[in-house]
Amino acid sequence: MAEFEPVLLRRIAKKASPWLDAYRADGGYRALQKALEEMSPGQVVDAVKASGLRGRGGAGFPTGLKWTFLPKDHPGPIYMCINADESEPCTFNNRILMEEDPHQVLEGIILSCYATRAATAYLYLRYEYGRGYRVLQRAIDELYGHNLLGRNILGKDFHLDIFLHRGAGAYICGEETGLIESLEGKRAWPRIKPPFPAVEGAFRKPTVVNNIETVACVTHIIDRGVEWFKSMGVPPDPKNPRDAGSYGPKLYCISGHVNNPCCVELPMGITLRDLVNEHGGGVWKGRKAKGAIPGGISMGIMTEAEFDTPLDFAGPGKVGCLGLGTAAVTVFDEETSIVDVLHNICRFFSHESCGQCTPCREGTGWMLKIAERLRRGQGRLEDLKILEEVGDKIGIMPGTTICGLADGAGWPVKNAIRKFRPEFERYIRSAEKSSLLELVGGH
Amino acid sequence: MATVYVNDKPVDIGNEKLNLIQAAQKAGVLIPHYCWHPALTVVASCRMCLVEVGERKPDGTIVMQPKVVPGCQTPAKDGTVIQTQTNRAVDAQHQTLEDILLNHPLDCPVCDKAGECMLQDFTYQFGSANSRMIDEKNTPPNKPYIGDNVTLFTDRCIMCSRCVRFTREIAGTAELQIVNRGHHSEIDIFPGEPLNNKLSTNVVDLCPVGALCSKDFLYKHRVWNLKTKESVCPDCSTGCSIHLDGNKNIVYRLRPRHNPQAQGHFMCDEGRLGYHYVNSIERFLRPTIRREGKLTPLPWTEIASLVRRGFQSAAQKDGGSAVGVLSPFLTCEEAYLLAKFLKGVSPQARLALGPVPVVGEDDTYPKDRRGRPIEPVKFTIRAEKCPNRRGVEAILRHFQSEIISFEQVVRDAVEGRVQALYLAAGYPPRPSGWVNDSQAQALQRVPLVVCHDLLPSPVSNFAHFVLPSAAWAEKEGTFVNHAGLAQAIHWGVTPTGEVRTDGQVFFDLLERRGLAHAPTVRKEMAAEVPYFAALAGSDLGEYGILLESSHG
Numbered sequence: 005m006a007e008f009e010p011v012l013l014r015r016i017a018k019k020a021s022p023w024l025d026a027y028r029a030d031g032g033y034r035a036l037q038k039a040l041e042e043m044s045p046g047q048v049v050d051a052v053k054a055s056g057l058r059g060r061g062g063a064g065f066p067t068g069l070k071w072t073f074l075p076k077d078h079p080g081p082i083y084m085c086i087n088a089d090e091s092e093p094c095t096f097n098n099r100i101l102m103e104e105d106p107h108q109v110l111e112g113i114i115l116s117c118y119a120t121r122a123a124t125a126y127l128y129l130r131y132e133y134g135r136g137y138r139v140l141q142r143a144i145d146e147l148y149g150h151n152l153l154g155r156n157i158l159g160k161d162f163h164l165d166i167f168l169h170r171g172a173g174a175y176i177c178g179e180e181t182g183l184i185e186s187l188e189g190k191r192a193w194p195r196i197k198p199p200f201p202a203v204e205g206a207f208r209k210p211t212v213v214n215n216i217e218t219v220a221c222v223t224h225i226i227d228r229g230v231e232w233f234k235s236m237g238v239p240p241d242p243k244n245p246r247d248a249g250s251y252g253p254k255l256y257c258i259s260g261h262v263n264n265p266c267c268v269e270l271p272m273g274i275t276l277r278d279l280v281n282e283h284g285g286g287v288w289k290g291r292k293a294k295g296a297i298p299g300g301i302s303m304g305i306m307t308e309a310e311f312d313t314p315l316d317f318a319g320p321g322k323v324g325c326l327g328l329g330t331a332a333v334t335v336f337d338e339e340t341s342i343v344d345v346l347h348n349i350c351r352f353f354s355h356e357s358c359g360q361c362t363p364c365r366e367g368t369g370w371m372l373k374i375a376e377r378l379r380r381g382q383g384r385l386e387d388l389k390i391l392e393e394v395g396d397k398i399g400i401m402p403g404t405t406i407c408g409l410a411d412g413a414g415w416p417v418k419n420a421i422r423k424f425r426p427e428f429e430r431y432i433r434s435a436e437k438s439s440l441l442e443l444v445g446g447h
Numbered sequence: 448m449a450t451v452y453v454n455d456k457p458v459d460i461g462n463e464k465l466n467l468i469q470a471a472q473k474a475g476v477l478i479p480h481y482c483w484h485p486a487l488t489v490v491a492s493c494r495m496c497l498v499e500v501g502e503r504k505p506d507g508t509i510v511m512q513p514k515v516v517p518g519c520q521t522p523a524k525d526g527t528v529i530q531t532q533t534n535r536a537v538d539a540q541h542q543t544l545e546d547i548l549l550n551h552p553l554d555c556p557v558c559d560k561a562g563e564c565m566l567q568d569f570t571y572q573f574g575s576a577n578s579r580m581i582d583e584k585n586t587p588p589n590k591p592y593i594g595d596n597v598t599l600f601t602d603r604c605i606m607c608s609r610c611v612r613f614t615r616e617i618a619g620t621a622e623l624q625i626v627n628r629g630h631h632s633e634i635d636i637f638p639g640e641p642l643n644n645k646l647s648t649n650v651v652d653l654c655p656v657g658a659l660c661s662k663d664f665l666y667k668h669r670v671w672n673l674k675t676k677e678s679v680c681p682d683c684s685t686g687c688s689i690h691l692d693g694n695k696n697i698v699y700r701l702r703p704r705h706n707p708q709a710q711g712h713f714m715c716d717e718g719r720l721g722y723h724y725v726n727s728i729e730r731f732l733r734p735t736i737r738r739e740g741k742l743t744p745l746p747w748t749e750i751a752s753l754v755r756r757g758f759q760s761a762a763q764k765d766g767g768s769a770v771g772v773l774s775p776f777l778t779c780e781e782a783y784l785l786a787k788f789l790k791g792v793s794p795q796a797r798l799a800l801g802p803v804p805v806v807g808e809d810d811t812y813p814k815d816r817r818g819r820p821i822e823p824v825k826f827t828i829r830a831e832k833c834p835n836r837r838g839v840e841a842i843l844r845h846f847q848s849e850i851i852s853f854e855q856v857v858r859d860a861v862e863g864r865v866q867a868l869y870l871a872a873g874y875p876p877r878p879s880g881w882v883n884d885s886q887a888q889a890l891q892r893v894p895l896v897v898c899h900d901l902l903p904s905p906v907s908n909f910a911h912f913v914l915p916s917a918a919w920a921e922k923e924g925t926f927v928n929h930a931g932l933a934q935a936i937h938w939g940v941t942p943t944g945e946v947r948t949d950g951q952v953f954f955d956l957l958e959r960r961g962l963a964h965a966p967t968v969r970k971e972m973a974a975e976v977p978y979f980a981a982l983a984g985s986d987l988g989e990y991g992i993l994l995e996s997s998h999g
């Protein structure tokens with residue numbers, strides 16, 4: 005572990021890191037030059053496929069495989085959408101990449117467009133990232149000035165335009181079809197699938213939607229090779245044929261009750277305990293941890309006893325969480341009331357549910373009302389059963405909603421109840437009221 | 448040929464492209480649904496139609512999908528297995544209903560929709576009697592003015608978005624949208640842009656609950672007391688199939704009835720709200736004769752013989768001086784009987800087509816935001832504001848070679864060539880009226896004028912006989928629309944006062960015995976008039992019969 009050198013974060017906090025000259029001096033756009041001169045688009049796709057790169061946005065879908073779903077020899081335009089609507093709570097790795105090293109991201113976008121034959125890319129940026137917007141726009145303008153964007157890039161028969169599009173800061177715009185709808189100027193209601201975006205996406209044309217961190221990884225896969233990428237991480241579990249493995253470096257965000265909240269780059273597969281203790285500086289105020297959220301709150305909750313779980317794509321699933329998600333870890337200490345945690349989770353999802361599917365629209369509202377009542381000391385034991393049931397039944401996995409964000413709304417709730425049931429029962433029996441009167445970060 | 452298995456029962460769906468709801472319907476199984484409507488796009492958002500789906504392989508094994516799927520979004524293919532009764536499907540439907548009812552106010556006792564509400568029906572069939580939510584419900588404020596004809600009870604809304612899709616896809620004017628997010632979502636309009644397109648009230652029929660209500664019908668009547676008849680809207684030549692809802696001799700509302708051969712699923716507001724004259728107190732209620740300048744009531748029996756004798760004596764001198772004007776509001780059967788009577792008086796008697804009201808041009812939908820029509824056309828409001836011009840014309844053509852216009856009759860009257868005039872009018876009240884003052888003045892020269900109409904007009908002010916006519920909602924018969932589609936109308940209310948149906952009056956004039964029974968007359972007409980030969984069977988069916996258009 006000691007010899008690991010950050011790659012994605014290599015240029016963070018360096019002088020003039022967002023500028024093209026500095027990026028080129030650090031070897032930037034070497035990968036693009038190499039790809040355009042030596043590789044066909046198909047070879048780029050093959051390289052990404054061989055690397056085992058999985059989407060960093062949360063679902064962990066193999067990126068190369070996603071690109072192969074595009075129709076072959078499509079006569080019309082193909083669109084690339086870059087998902088920078090980083091709205092999963094506790095997650096900030098995309099922001100750091102965009103603000104500190106935009107050219108790394110843009111090179112990845114250009115490479116991805118070359119591979120997928122897309123001539124237009126839309127970078128969907130959440131509204132709150134004002135600095136990211138300014139930095140990216142400046143970087144894009146630089147690229148147009150240096151023939152790295154526009155027509156005949158680097159003298160080759162390859163054209164590309166990148167448009168920055170600012171969303172209005174809704175969680176649902178991070179869902180890929182919700183993002184496409186929002187991009188088209190409509191209400192961000194996720195679409196019913198099929199057709200999948202690869203067949204009919206933005207403006208009814210084949211579309212790929214990739215995360216910022218994913219495309220940043222593409223840059224380094226082309227630059228350093230597939231073998232380098234596969235030298236890190238966790239190989240697939242031979243007992244599970246559906247496990248695609250977790251290769252490559254990953255950005256972990258650490259926040260919450262730790263001494264040193266930060267974003268670190270590590271090979272996949274570090275345990276949560278190591279992450280918190282070595283990189284997060286341990287739990288604050290000398291307390292012990294009560295639990296943690298492994299990758300954005302929609303992934304569920306891990307108890308302190310489960311902290312030895314490796315944070316790769318398969319790990320959190322083994323302890324009842326939904327998955328790795330965005331690998332944004334939030335730790336809460338032993339003095340945190342789990343009822344307040346539950347309430348905050350319910351409040352977020354009730355506010356952010358798009359309202360299209362009945363089970364999610366009404367379910368999240370119901371869970372919030374119950375959580376509010378629990379905090380007022382008016383909970384009933386049967387409320388726990390209802391919360392668990394609603395949490396179980398909303399989502400794309402049981403089939404009751406259109407998009408997967410509903411699974412993420414139910415998962416932390418049922419995790420909280422199942423893993424901390426004694427505390428809930430004690431809270432309800434003693435008719436305790438929450439000591440936290442002011443909500444943190446209330447809307 | 449494709450076979451699907453609905454709850455283990457094989458059903459042949461042919462080569463039709465159906466979703467699971469439609470396929471199950473063929474097997475007689477109801478899959479509950481809210482957001483899906485056959486005329487609108489699929490959004491699969493209400494999640495009411497969740498079922499279990501699998502595939503039956505050629506070797507007979509069945510592979511089921513591991514989760515429930517929405518029936519509206521899933522196409523039925525050969526070998527598709529649909530299970531609506533499994534625990535998983537029943538649980539999913541049950542849960543969706545519980546969710547929908549969480550914030551529904553359950554104010555059924557004061558809700559117009561109660562009795563025909565899909566939420567009531569499905570809760571009764573698929574839901575539970577109790578809600579487990581003890582918290583306060585969301586109570587968004589109502590929006591009494593969302594349009595001139597429509598009001599919104601925001602709290603009753605279940606967010607199926609049918610109304611929103613209707614205004615976008617059928618009307619094209621897109622006045623409605625959803626505002627806010629999550630369980631605070633609401634239907635709303637933009638400020639100052641109300642829902643006032645000419646198809647607006649269709650959203651009331653589309654609304655599966657009582658959220659969108661018609662202001663015309665609001666708090667007028669409980670729907671379970673209404674008697675519903677199948678009829679045809681008389682307000683333009685599109686001839687929309689409708690449900691006629693009435694009770695105790697009052698028409699309360701009209702609703703569109705699905706007819707793929709006529710108009711589809713919808714109807715326009717003009718037709719929907721144009722029925723009020725049927726209930727008007729201005730209508731003629733008894734047959735009258737003008738004596739010393741005043742209209743005096745006289746029994747029907749005496750009137751009939753007086754009218755008959757008047758026409759006979761006029762025809763004795765000159766057959767051509769007996770003239771009948773047949774309005775395009777008559778049913779085919781009535782036109783046939785009146786033509787029979789006049790041609791019986793004298794074969795030279797002349798038959799004319801009454802004035803055909805035409806307003807503007809055909810109005811097609813959808814429209815864009817600037818009001819320009821867009822292809823493909825999904826609904827047309829026609830300029831010809833009468834239901835049966837083609838049917839009456841077919842009768843006229845059968846009995847005489849040419850169709851005489853009303854203007855010609857007026858000119859003849861000025862020249863003194865009309866001795867007896869039967870005006871079978873039955874026109875609804877319209878701003879311009881069916882006859883203007885100068886025409887009426889010309890007709891005043893005719894020695895015998897019989898005005899058979901619904902409401903006072905310039906002609907009824909001097910006519911020698913004023914007979915009350917029955918409105919379309921009070922009679923049986925056949926209308927032929929612009930495309931030659933013959934549809935049956937049925938009475939929903941009975942004529943008040945001494946009013947008799949027009950057919951009965953013509954029966955009396957013809958000295959026929961018994962009651963005028965429209966299907967019997969239709970049979971006779973079909974045998975005699977080749978144009979109507981296809982109507983020889985007594986039943987025209989739900990959708991009507993498309994007549995050969997060679998005659999029209």
